[in-house]
Amino acid sequence: MLVSWKDGSNEGGLILRAESIEKELQTFQAAIKNLSSDISNASCLWSDEKFSQLSASIGVIANQSKDVLVAGEKCCASIAKLNKIMEEKY
Helix, strand or coil: CCEEECCCCCCCCEEECCHHHHHHHHHHHHHHHHHHHHHHHHCCCCCCHHHHHHHHHHHHHHHHHHHHHHHHHHHHHHHHHHHHHHHCCC
């Protein structure tokens, strides 16, 4: 859950949670690594033009996935900063 009550009730301040985003980022990163590894392993079996095209496409996906991971990490950092601001007492 991204947003919940700090104390589990309807009283108290809201706190944003980044755990689900972090978990999804880890799952995404593992999937991309597995895909890249499997394609690399397959290179021993195939060396035709179509495989070269597939390998190049996977390289593009891997590079784009880095952007997704960076954006996710920035989102989690923003949530942490927002939580800190919400906890401040004036």
